[in-house]
Amino acid sequence: MNHVVLYTPEIPQNTGNIMRTCAATNTILHLIEPLGFSLEEKYLKRSAANYLEHLEYYRYASFEDFLRQNTGRFYFLTRYGEKSPDQFDFASSDEEIYLIFGSESSGIPKAILSQHLEHCMRLPMNDKVRSLNLSNAVAILVYEVLRQQGYPNLIPHEPETLKGKDYLKK
Numbered sequence: 001m002n003h004v005v006l007y008t009p010e011i012p013q014n015t016g017n018i019m020r021t022c023a024a025t026n027t028i029l030h031l032i033e034p035l036g037f038s039l040e041e042k043y044l045k046r047s048a049a050n051y052l053e054h055l056e057y058y059r060y061a062s063f064e065d066f067l068r069q070n071t072g073r074f075y076f077l078t079r080y081g082e083k084s085p086d087q088f089d090f091a092s093s094d095e096e097i098y099l100i101f102g103s104e105s106s107g108i109p110k111a112i113l114s115q116h117l118e119h120c121m122r123l124p125m126n127d128k129v130r131s132l133n134l135s136n137a138v139a140i141l142v143y144e145v146l147r148q149q150g151y152p153n154l155i156p157h158e159p160e161t162l163k164g165k166d167y168l169k170k
Helices: 012-025 041-048 063-069 134-149
Strands: 002-007 028-032 057-060 073-077 097-101
Touching: 002 012, 002 134, 012 028, 012 134, 028 063, 057 063, 097 134
Parallel strands: 002 028, 002 097, 028 057, 073 097
Antiparallel strands: none
């Protein structure tokens, strides 16, 4: 199973978009407090659309609380990482995979990252931009993990419950 972990997220629209991505990909979401917003549906509904009912998510009082309750392989996205996501093998493990992302303004604390240097990664980009939007970075990494795993339990075409596989041919 794949997991996204947001360390003290600050912007509700980003978290809403991430919730939608997680719902679409059968990815479990973990939120580490403090949150910069309320989780009331009215704050998240626009960006998460009507997909909150399909989302499995958990809240934690601290990173230590999260670590006590979860085991698996932990990967950290940071602009200071020295490896790109394709340098990690996400397909060959039976362990749970946790992709950990920091807050929009300050990222993941150095004290945490320095304990996990071998599992820190960076999305390659030029020197004109410090980082990508959090929800975009999450989507990129979730789909890289899923690509390596062969997109388990996901349908590669428009479902029949919507417009259907042959929509463009009709």
